[in-house]
Amino acid sequence: MAGVAVSTTINGDSVEYLCQPDETLLDVLRDRLGLTGAKEGCGTGDCGACSIILDDRLVCSCLVLGAEAEGRRVETVEGMAHGEKLHPLQQKFLEHAALQCGICTPGFLIAAKDLLAKNPDPTEEEIRFGLAGNLCRCTGYDKIVRAVQDAANVMKGA
Amino acid sequence: MNFDPRFSGRKFASVGTRPIRPDGVDKVTGRARYGADFNMAGQLVGRVLRSPHAHAIIRKIDTSKAEKLNGVKAVITAADLPDLTDGDAGMYDILDNCMARTKALYDGHAVAAVAAVDARTARQALKLIEVDYEVLPHVTDVDEAMKHTAPVLNDAVFTEGLEQKPVKPSNVAKRTQYGHGDVHQGFAQADFLVERSFKTEQTHQGYIEPHACVASVSSDGTADLWVCTQGHFVYRQHCAQLLGLEASKLRVTSSEIGGGFGGKTHVWAEPVALALSRKAGRPVKLVMTRDEVFRASGPTSATSIDVKIGARKDGTITAAEATLRYTSGPYAGMWAELGAMTAFACYKLDNVKTVGFEVLVNRPKTAAYRAPSAPMAAFAVESAVDELAKEIGIDPVDFRIRNAAQEGTRASYGPVYGPIGIGPTLEAAKHHPHMKAPLQVNQGRGMACGFWFNFGGQTCTDLNIGMDGTVSLAVGTVDVGGSRASLSLVAAEELGIDYSHVKAIVADTSSLGYNDMTDGSRGTFSSSMATISAARNAIKILRDRAAQMWDIPVDDVVWENGQALARGEKYGNLSPLSLKEIAAQSGKTGGPIAGHSELVADGAGVSFATHICDIEVDPETGATRVLRYTVIQDAGKAVHPTYVEGQYQGGAAQGIGWALNEEYIYGKDGRLQNAGFLDYRIPVCSDLPMIDTQILEIPNPNHPYGVRGVGETSIVPPLAAIANAVSNAAGVRMTHIPMSPPRILAAIDAERG
Amino acid sequence: MVEVTLWGSLAAIAGGNSKVEVEAKDIRELFRKLAEQYPGLEPWIDRGIAVSIDGTIYRDTWSKELPQDAEIFLLPRLAGG
Numbered sequence: 001m002a003g004v005a006v007s008t009t010i011n012g013d014s015v016e017y018l019c020q021p022d023e024t025l026l027d028v029l030r031d032r033l034g035l036t037g038a039k040e041g042c043g044t045g046d047c048g049a050c051s052i053i054l055d056d057r058l059v060c061s062c063l064v065l066g067a068e069a070e071g072r073r074v075e076t077v078e079g080m081a082h083g084e085k086l087h088p089l090q091q092k093f094l095e096h097a098a099l100q101c102g103i104c105t106p107g108f109l110i111a112a113k114d115l116l117a118k119n120p121d122p123t124e125e126e127i128r129f130g131l132a133g134n135l136c137r138c139t140g141y142d143k144i145v146r147a148v149q150d151a152a153n154v155m156k157g158a
Numbered sequence: 159m160n161f162d163p164r165f166s167g168r169k170f171a172s173v174g175t176r177p178i179r180p181d182g183v184d185k186v187t188g189r190a191r192y193g194a195d196f197n198m199a200g201q202l203v204g205r206v207l208r209s210p211h212a213h214a215i216i217r218k219i220d221t222s223k224a225e226k227l228n229g230v231k232a233v234i235t236a237a238d239l240p241d242l243t244d245g246d247a248g249m250y251d252i253l254d255n256c257m258a259r260t261k262a263l264y265d266g267h268a269v270a271a272v273a274a275v276d277a278r279t280a281r282q283a284l285k286l287i288e289v290d291y292e293v294l295p296h297v298t299d300v301d302e303a304m305k306h307t308a309p310v311l312n313d314a315v316f317t318e319g320l321e322q323k324p325v326k327p328s329n330v331a332k333r334t335q336y337g338h339g340d341v342h343q344g345f346a347q348a349d350f351l352v353e354r355s356f357k358t359e360q361t362h363q364g365y366i367e368p369h370a371c372v373a374s375v376s377s378d379g380t381a382d383l384w385v386c387t388q389g390h391f392v393y394r395q396h397c398a399q400l401l402g403l404e405a406s407k408l409r410v411t412s413s414e415i416g417g418g419f420g421g422k423t424h425v426w427a428e429p430v431a432l433a434l435s436r437k438a439g440r441p442v443k444l445v446m447t448r449d450e451v452f453r454a455s456g457p458t459s460a461t462s463i464d465v466k467i468g469a470r471k472d473g474t475i476t477a478a479e480a481t482l483r484y485t486s487g488p489y490a491g492m493w494a495e496l497g498a499m500t501a502f503a504c505y506k507l508d509n510v511k512t513v514g515f516e517v518l519v520n521r522p523k524t525a526a527y528r529a530p531s532a533p534m535a536a537f538a539v540e541s542a543v544d545e546l547a548k549e550i551g552i553d554p555v556d557f558r559i560r561n562a563a564q565e566g567t568r569a570s571y572g573p574v575y576g577p578i579g580i581g582p583t584l585e586a587a588k589h590h591p592h593m594k595a596p597l598q599v600n601q602g603r604g605m606a607c608g609f610w611f612n613f614g615g616q617t618c619t620d621l622n623i624g625m626d627g628t629v630s631l632a633v634g635t636v637d638v639g640g641s642r643a644s645l646s647l648v649a650a651e652e653l654g655i656d657y658s659h660v661k662a663i664v665a666d667t668s669s670l671g672y673n674d675m676t677d678g679s680r681g682t683f684s685s686s687m688a689t690i691s692a693a694r695n696a697i698k699i700l701r702d703r704a705a706q707m708w709d710i711p712v713d714d715v716v717w718e719n720g721q722a723l724a725r726g727e728k729y730g731n732l733s734p735l736s737l738k739e740i741a742a743q744s745g746k747t748g749g750p751i752a753g754h755s756e757l758v759a760d761g762a763g764v765s766f767a768t769h770i771c772d773i774e775v776d777p778e779t780g781a782t783r784v785l786r787y788t789v790i791q792d793a794g795k796a797v798h799p800t801y802v803e804g805q806y807q808g809g810a811a812q813g814i815g816w817a818l819n820e821e822y823i824y825g826k827d828g829r830l831q832n833a834g835f836l837d838y839r840i841p842v843c844s845d846l847p848m849i850d851t852q853i854l855e856i857p858n859p860n861h862p863y864g865v866r867g868v869g870e871t872s873i874v875p876p877l878a879a880i881a882n883a884v885s886n887a888a889g890v891r892m893t894h895i896p897m898s899p900p901r902i903l904a905a906i907d908a909e910r911g
Numbered sequence: 912m913v914e915v916t917l918w919g920s921l922a923a924i925a926g927g928n929s930k931v932e933v934e935a936k937d938i939r940e941l942f943r944k945l946a947e948q949y950p951g952l953e954p955w956i957d958r959g960i961a962v963s964i965d966g967t968i969y970r971d972t973w974s975k976e977l978p979q980d981a982e983i984f985l986l987p988r989l990a991g992g
Contacts, residue, residue: 020278036195037188039416041366042448046835049366077188090186094178097800100639100808102185103192103367103416125844132844135835137364137417138639139804140811141843248958319920334987335919363992420992492987499986528992572918573963573984611989613970678991758971860967870992 008069010035011079019066026050028066029076037077037106041135048134051107052076058114058133077106080113089113089151098147100138107134112148120156124149161691161757165857165864172651173863176800179643180661181414190414193370193386194445201372202231202273204434204444205280206427207287208454209262209269212296212520212828213309216262216289219270223286229279232438233287235270239433242402251489253400255523256429262291263311263488264520265829266453268426273434273442296520296828300462300485303329303519311488311518329518331490336498336571337479337511344477344509348468352546356538358877358895359821360460360485363527364812364840367416368451373431374441380407381435385428388418388636389675393425394667400429401436411666412636419812420526423677424456452833456525457822459484459493463538465501473552475561477509478502478570482535486516487523496531500874501539502570503609504580504766506563510570520828526677528809529610529870533816533877537895540606540878545891554882555588558607579792579856580607580766586852587768592788600777601785602887605770608874612867613678614759618671619688621649621696621753625745627738629653631692632665633685634673639808639869640801641681647797648686648863652693654720655737671756679867682797684759690862696753703747704735761860762867767791769810769875773883780903782818782884788850794858794866806872807849813876815841821896915941915983921960924951938962939973941983959988 003018010033019028024043029035029052038061041047045060052061053075080087089112092098099105108131115122115130122130127148128141136144184190221233236259243249253259258267270287274280295309302308308329316324319333345351371385381403387393390412398405415422431444446455464481480501484494494514501512547557562581568574587593587605597603620632631649635641642662650657674680697717704722705712708729716725721734744751772785789806796802819839823831832838857864881892884902890909894901912934922929926949933948935941941962946953961970963984969975970988977983 022278030195035188036191039192039367040194040445041368041416042835044448044834044836047366047448077186081187086183086186090183093186094182097176097179097640097804099182099185100801100804101365101367101415101417102181102190103365103414105185106188109186124848128844128846132842135366135840135842137366137419137812137840138808140807140841140849141846142807142849143800143804145843145848319923321923332920418992423990423992492990495987496990526990526992530990530992569966572916572986573966573968574982576966611968611991613968613989613991616971678989680991760969760972760975761967 004067006067006070008072008074010074011076021067023066024062025064025066025069026061029061035076035078039103039106048111049104049107051110051134053110053114058111077109080109088154089148092147092151092154096143096147096150098139098143104134104136108136108144116152116155121152163687163761163860163862165859166862170651172647172657173795173797174799175647176798177643177657179640180646181637181642192367192414192416196372196384196413197443198372198374198441201441201443202275202438203277203280204271204273204431204442205284206268206430206450207270207284208450209258209265209267211262211291211293212265212298213294214262214291215294216258216260216269217292218290220288221270224272224283227279227283227286229275230272230283231275231440232273232434233270233283234433234437238437239400239429242399249399252396252425255489256426264522266450266522268430268454271430271434273438298519298521298824298828300460300483300517300519303517304483304515311520315518331486331516331518334495334498334514335512338568339509341477341479341509341511345468347470347476349471350546350549351466351468352542352549353466354542354893356463356465356541356893358461358534358537360457360521361527361816361820362452362457362838363419363421365417365419365421368446368448369427369455370445371428371431372441372443373428373435375432375436377439379403381432383408383410383428383432384413385410386413386415386422388415388422388638388677390636391634391667391672392675393428396425397429397432401432409666409668412664415636415638418638419528420530420677421456423675424525426455448835449833452838453830454522456523458527459486459524459531461534463534465538465542467542467546469546469550471550473550473557473560475505475507478507480512480539482512483515483517484531485519485521485524487521488518489523490516491524493524493531497535499571500532500609501535504563504607505561506567507570512570528812528873532608532610532874533813536606536608536874537877537881541881544882555584555605559584559588576859577856578764578766579854582854582856583766583768583790583792586790586854587770590770590788592770592786597772600887601772601774602883602885603770603772604879604882604886605768606875606878606882608767608871610679610765610871610874612683612762612765614680614684614762615674616672617684617688617759618673618756619685619692620670621689621692623696623737623741623751625741627659627741629655629660631660631662631689632670633662634665634670635681635685636676637664638676638681639804640798641685644682644797644801645685645689648689649693652690653697653737654718679869680759680762683762683861683865683867686797686863686865687759687861688755688757691755691757692753695755696751699751700737700740703740703744703751706747707735707740707743708732763794763858763860765792765866765868765871767871767875769879771879771883773880773887775884775887775902777888777906780899780906782897782902784814784847786847789872790852790854791868791871792854792856792866793868794861795855795864796853797865799853802853802868803851805868806851809870809872810849810876811841811846813873814846814880817877817880817895817897819896819898913977913979913981913983915985917985918987921952921955921985925949935977937973937977938969938975941977961986961988
């Protein structure tokens with residue numbers, strides 16, 4: 001099968017790659033570009049571990065084709081920190097121990113970033129529904145919700 | 159050697175604080191490497207062909223067409239994994255489960271595997287493998303499988319544990335019994351009796367990371383395995399035995415693990431990946447799909463349980479009895495036995511009897527799931543206890559307090575308890591504000607208790623002091639939820655230095671002595687014991703080096719608060735030497751300073767919890783909502799309280815999912831119908847409230863800091879606590895888990911007539 | 912001499928005795944003497960038996976001493992999650 005040439009922007013950098021027409025964006029990120037922050041928990045869009053932001057929209061990268069990234073902007077967990085400085089969500093996830101095994105964490109961080117971009121002052125219920133597309137099996141979500149609340153407060157003050 | 163594990167009652171500087179975990183930044187930046195995040199040069203993609211039948215004889219497998227496909231580098235069947243188990247029945251079951259030998263025993267059972275240059279070629283190759291099956295009748299239900307008319311899975315299985323050896327093979331692999339006293343006499347003294355039957359459905363641990371590994375076998379017999387596992391040393395032993403490799407030549411590196419909960423204590427794909435790599439002569443990466451994880455890893459048992467409890471008018475239980483039937487998949491296990499041991503462990507009983515039956519069914523091989531087998535037994539027992547309290551007219555908490563086990567009580571599984579925490583968790587529940595909060599219409603409150611043994615096991619730890627005075631700690635127990643943080647705290651505590659100067663890692667199997675896996679809530683319990691021991695060994699050397707630097711006898715040197723002190727008035731002019739100062743001189747005083755420890759961490763303290771929850775039931779639809787949830791549990795000593803809370807909350811959330819939603823649904827054809835997170839629905843963020851926790855600390859006398867395991871017990875009470883809450887809200891006793899809306903509605907309708 | 916209580920399945924193999932008396936100073940000697948007295952127990956010991964001494968469960972410390980008046984219980988080796 002002939003490859004598809006794609007030009008896109010990932011975490012602010014121009015990137016070009018060849019991919020198969022049936023290859024998911026998740027596979028491109030992980031296997032071709034070495035960006036393994038996004039995880040495959042299910043491959044069917046049910047767990048959110050592969051969450052990325054595509055042109056300001058939160059998507060499961062396992063449900064997007066690599067070819068569809070042509071001319072668009074992709075944001076992954078690898079782009080959240082600036083040099084040594086963590087994003088407030090990353091910092092608060094650490095402080096609140098909002099991760100145990102950590103496999104769902106990149107997806108939650110991206111989903112929470114998207115949520116706070118659209119709703120900087122969410123209620124607990126809005127956070128819970130906003131993150132309902134991401135599965136975590138370790139924490140019971142309590143500390144994740146608290147971390148997002150705390151990060152929202154920090155970001156409002158910034 | 160000569161390590162004294164007894165609780166010393168010391169004051170803590172580091173232990174009990176809540177610093178950020180050492181592996182944290184990597185995990186929030188996407189840098190941490192899990193099972194599927196690792197690659198080797200020239201690696202192939204492995205894929206497994208699985209049986210579509212629940213029960214079938216494999217007459218013939220023709221792999222010739224697949225082998226001829228361009229890009230296919232190896233195709234294997236059971237013939238490529240010859241039986242090297244040498245009469246070890248448990249290992250033979252593992253081998254047969256990794257790759258079916260003569261029969262496919264469940265939907266999803268591996269029958270062949272390929273390694274190819276890419277995923278597409280591997281998938282194509284699977285389609286070219288021709289398997290000739292003779293489909294047999296199957297059975298998936300626990301009660302059906304026990305009937306004489308049920309299809310027998312294994313003609314060589316005759317029920318163990320009966321007084322007379324049975325003449326016919328059966329699906330009941332084993333009968334076990336526990337208890338003491340005379341239950342008939344006890345029931346005769348009872349004024350009130352409750353007798354009920356319960357069922358629970360099969361659930362999966364539901365870790366978000368599928369099983370994944372990269373295997374590389376060289377022609378000289380050396381091999382490397384990168385894998386997500388709860389126990390890389392155990393995986394090494396099993397893989398080496400099944401593949402005929404020397405254990406010391408197989409280096410297993412545990413990746414970061416994306417959840418296990420007991421499900422990553424067992425090999426499935428790893429021997430297959432090694433066999434593929436050996437045949438292909440190249441590294442092979444094998445990652446399970448979510449569908450494969452559900453079909454072909456190790457979920458928990460489905461159960462059927464009968465309970466009978468009697469009590470006097472004054473609220474004293476006179477006798478208790480339970481019969482527990484647990485599925486173990488197609489291979490014998492000890493799951494019903496664990497249920498039989500734990501069922502009544504919370505109570506002080508003069509007359510108690512439990513009988514367990516291990517039942518073979520055409521479902522995947524049962525694996526451990528967090529306090530394995532205890533949640534189902536607790537569901538049945540705690541439901542009956544609640545009902546009995548109601549019949550007698552006693553508050554359910556007071557009823558439990560009255561009958562709670564205490565120090566000196568003979569446990570229902572045999573021994574007499576030392577100091578335990580069931581009474582204190584119940585007292586804490588009784589006085590918790592949650593118990594007094596008002597409830598609205600259609601809302602119910604439930605509570606329940608739970609028990610788990612916890613255990614320790616073989617542990618090996620290395621502590622190395624760098625010349626800059628910082629400490630690297632190499633442990634062999636996989637970190638499943640923050641143990642590197644707690645073990646760093648323990649090293650800092652024992653040495654008397656700051657947490658930030660300790661860095662803990664999980665070492666591979668070639669860098670450290672054998673460690674049992676992280677199961678049985680042992681990670682922090684046993685590795686902290688080994689870390690304390692290693693630190694004390696290092697302190698001996700530090701004292702010796704300080705003595706050299708001062709040129710005084712080592713007996714005159716003591717270690718306090720991270721520094722060596724010269725004891726005695728004659729040394730009044732010697733200022734203390736810090737760890738850092740001693741480390742800086744180590745090259746001139748005898749070389750590197752390290753502490754090593756190898757021990758068996760026995761004496762883990764049993765653990766108890768009491769949970770309280772409020773549930774709202776919609777009587778029109780049967781839908782439920784968890785309004786409030788409180789966990790009270792004894793930790794012995796919480797080394798890093800935030801991660802202890804995390805264990806409590808996570809266990810409760812898994813229990814909530816099990817109680818209300820999660821179940822394996824099999825069709826009449828014996829195939830799993832919901833092998834994905836869309837149809838096997840685990841709790842999401844909007845399903846749950848905050849989960850409040852209360853940590854009690856009743857020191858374990860067999861650990862220097864009083865630590866007990868905390869990981870598992872929190873999943874034991876939720877099934878029962880929620881069932882009691884739903885029963886109180888709906889006004890009808892729920893006896894079948896999960897309490898999905900159709901089941902609740904059916905129960906309400908049946909009650910209304 | 913210590914008195915050892917066997918759980919149900921083991922008792923059946925030990926001639927139906929749920930309590931047996933053994934002259935043993937530690938767990939290792941206990942297992943050796945039990946295997947001598949009841950050869951049927953040997954495969955069980957190989958598979959793994961835990962020993963409860965006064966309520967504390969030992970799975971692997973075969974050097975653990977058995978106090979004369981201790982309560983000693985044999986239990987199956989446990990699995991965990």
